[in-house]
Amino acid sequence: MDLNYTPQQQAFRAEVRAWMKAHVPKEPLVTLECREGYDQHVAWERTLASGNWGMVTWPEEFGGRGLDLIQWLIFEEEYFRAGGPNRANQNGIFLLGPTIMEFGTPEQKARFLPPMARGEVIWAQAWSEPGAGSDMAAIQSKAVRDGDHYVITGQKTWSSRAAFADWGFGIFRTDPESKRHKGLTFILFDLNSPGITRRPIRQLHGDTGFAELFFDEVRVPVENCLAGEGQGWNVAMATAGFERGLMLRSPGRFQATAKRLVELYKANAAHASPAAREAVVQAWGSAQAYAYNTYAVAAKIMAGGRIGAEASLNKIFWSELDRAMHRTAVQLLGAAAELKRFADGSVNQWLEGYIFSLSGPIYAGSNEVQRNITAERLLGLPRVGAG
Amino acid sequence: MDFRFSDDQLTLAESVRDYLAGTHGPEVLRRLDAEGNRDPAIWQGLADMGLTGLLVPEAQGGLGMGLVEAALIAAECGRACLAEPLVDSAFVGVPWLVARGQTDGLDEVVAGTRRIAVPHPINPWLADSEGAALTSVDPLRNLAVAEATEADDLLLNVGALMSAAQLVGLSDAMLSQAVEYAKVRTQFGQPVGAFQGLKHQLASCSVAIEFAKPVVWRAAQALQDGLPSAPVHVSHAKLAASDAAMLTAETAIQVHGAMGYTYEVDLHFWMKRSWALCGAWGDRAFHYHRVEEALLGGAQPIGPEHTFA
Numbered sequence: 001m002d003l004n005y006t007p008q009q010q011a012f013r014a015e016v017r018a019w020m021k022a023h024v025p026k027e028p029l030v031t032l033e034c035r036e037g038y039d040q041h042v043a044w045e046r047t048l049a050s051g052n053w054g055m056v057t058w059p060e061e062f063g064g065r066g067l068d069l070i071q072w073l074i075f076e077e078e079y080f081r082a083g084g085p086n087r088a089n090q091n092g093i094f095l096l097g098p099t100i101m102e103f104g105t106p107e108q109k110a111r112f113l114p115p116m117a118r119g120e121v122i123w124a125q126a127w128s129e130p131g132a133g134s135d136m137a138a139i140q141s142k143a144v145r146d147g148d149h150y151v152i153t154g155q156k157t158w159s160s161r162a163a164f165a166d167w168g169f170g171i172f173r174t175d176p177e178s179k180r181h182k183g184l185t186f187i188l189f190d191l192n193s194p195g196i197t198r199r200p201i202r203q204l205h206g207d208t209g210f211a212e213l214f215f216d217e218v219r220v221p222v223e224n225c226l227a228g229e230g231q232g233w234n235v236a237m238a239t240a241g242f243e244r245g246l247m248l249r250s251p252g253r254f255q256a257t258a259k260r261l262v263e264l265y266k267a268n269a270a271h272a273s274p275a276a277r278e279a280v281v282q283a284w285g286s287a288q289a290y291a292y293n294t295y296a297v298a299a300k301i302m303a304g305g306r307i308g309a310e311a312s313l314n315k316i317f318w319s320e321l322d323r324a325m326h327r328t329a330v331q332l333l334g335a336a337a338e339l340k341r342f343a344d345g346s347v348n349q350w351l352e353g354y355i356f357s358l359s360g361p362i363y364a365g366s367n368e369v370q371r372n373i374t375a376e377r378l379l380g381l382p383r384v385g386a387g
Numbered sequence: 388m389d390f391r392f393s394d395d396q397l398t399l400a401e402s403v404r405d406y407l408a409g410t411h412g413p414e415v416l417r418r419l420d421a422e423g424n425r426d427p428a429i430w431q432g433l434a435d436m437g438l439t440g441l442l443v444p445e446a447q448g449g450l451g452m453g454l455v456e457a458a459l460i461a462a463e464c465g466r467a468c469l470a471e472p473l474v475d476s477a478f479v480g481v482p483w484l485v486a487r488g489q490t491d492g493l494d495e496v497v498a499g500t501r502r503i504a505v506p507h508p509i510n511p512w513l514a515d516s517e518g519a520a521l522t523s524v525d526p527l528r529n530l531a532v533a534e535a536t537e538a539d540d541l542l543l544n545v546g547a548l549m550s551a552a553q554l555v556g557l558s559d560a561m562l563s564q565a566v567e568y569a570k571v572r573t574q575f576g577q578p579v580g581a582f583q584g585l586k587h588q589l590a591s592c593s594v595a596i597e598f599a600k601p602v603v604w605r606a607a608q609a610l611q612d613g614l615p616s617a618p619v620h621v622s623h624a625k626l627a628a629s630d631a632a633m634l635t636a637e638t639a640i641q642v643h644g645a646m647g648y649t650y651e652v653d654l655h656f657w658m659k660r661s662w663a664l665c666g667a668w669g670d671r672a673f674h675y676h677r678v679e680e681a682l683l684g685g686a687q688p689i690g691p692e693h694t695f696a
Contacts, residue, residue, distance in 0.1 A: 303391065310597070313594050
């Protein structure tokens, strides 16, 4: 165990810090969940790409810097230290990108990864259906083979980024006789294909970021299928592992929130309850614990290990930490917590953050499902309903 | 930067785990409980493995290892609910003596013929020490009133770190006992462990334990490296490990149902040791206040770039 950064790692940190200082927008961007904010965030992705910071761990040929996971963590720490915006590109770089890296053909890698790294193509996820939420194996949307195309018919929902994104990925039933996890295929599709209708969903906060997608005989070339017909479930589980495990929520995000929470506490200490003070201290402790664990996971992967069902522990931990931190913040704000903009005109980011944090225990597989996975796969308890 | 144990460290911990699993099962705890709590043969076995000399410098015949290895093995002692005072003597007393340059007689510690119990004002009593006896809730813990005048910070920090390490091992064991029980106890025609009401509680214990462990390992490394921030990390570790242990103990007894409330089920040994160690070497309030003061007072740098500050 060596918990010191090398001189090279320190130099890399200094490089990221200097670039971020020069480039991160001084004012917070408008929320990603509306047209104006989405465009601002995509413009930021292109700025990042101009500095070659799109996704530092990817090989240079795909638009990355070929760096390791420790350097990625350093990058993320500096990104959140600088107050970098949420990543419009997250579905691509953190979820689909690693999936293509693992399962894609050389042609698919060359075709999809570089524009992803450059922020030129923004990706939407399309997993859930009206009848397949936590129970994703209940998917019914069909992809029927017709020559060198699939013809997709069906409906996806809660498709994040889909209101404005360029391309989508999801799993579809290619074998009409199949049940549950079998007969599913992972397919990438252009969201502007004929036959796709997007219906933005207005969310809790009033804005629209995710959408319903209706597929009416949408023709998608077979070369857009990842890892072969019928392999969809395994590929999707790998993507979900990236989502829950390491990439989607790097620790810097929560450490930055914990730091802002400490500052908020200090500004409101006069009327804060002892319980709120302890929650602030706990927030720092949990954000640090999450960071240590992530460094441990990164070291394990760099040594050739993999993330398994323990990704579920991660997802439970960060989502409940994020909610707890924002709950504490709105409690500290007291009466002002309800204001969407404070009297000085500034956006109440804590309120936005609290509302967003309520989605954390739901998306990427609800925490109830994560607790089932933990109990069954890590602890070895019998499956639900087993006799 | 490499947040992993070395293969040597893992092999060492595994060998201790296997040894204790083979020689120090629940039946041993019950025998000790009935026959006077301590067994020279068990102690000699630990000495023969080199554990009494783990932190004794090689010049004095020990293994010359560090607090990180000791913390790993303390966790194994917790997992086995070891009754002998190995951790207090060899992993707390010895490094304190070594740090003060008091290395005379450490060869006897290595041989197992001498034990070290160092009082600290934070503990009004001490385990396996001389003095008027007190009765702990933990039937295998021999307490004696201990007077201390010197409030040595290193001693306190090592004691708290090793308590935290034992607590994560104790928590692992309690969770495992609850899981095994939930697999075999059937009600309503199925193992009770198939019910989500139990699964979700046990999964929450797993989350608490797995996110307490890296905090403990980080604290061990910080203390071993002598970082100025080490006391904050030790207190953080004690808090995280105590909270995980209390949650796991309460969940484990609940999962055992009425059986958990009996002396017959093994769980109570682990639960009572956990309760004892949660208060030892600084209780929750003490360690909470140390973290709070460092954070809110500004001594501890915070933010994404300060993960290892």
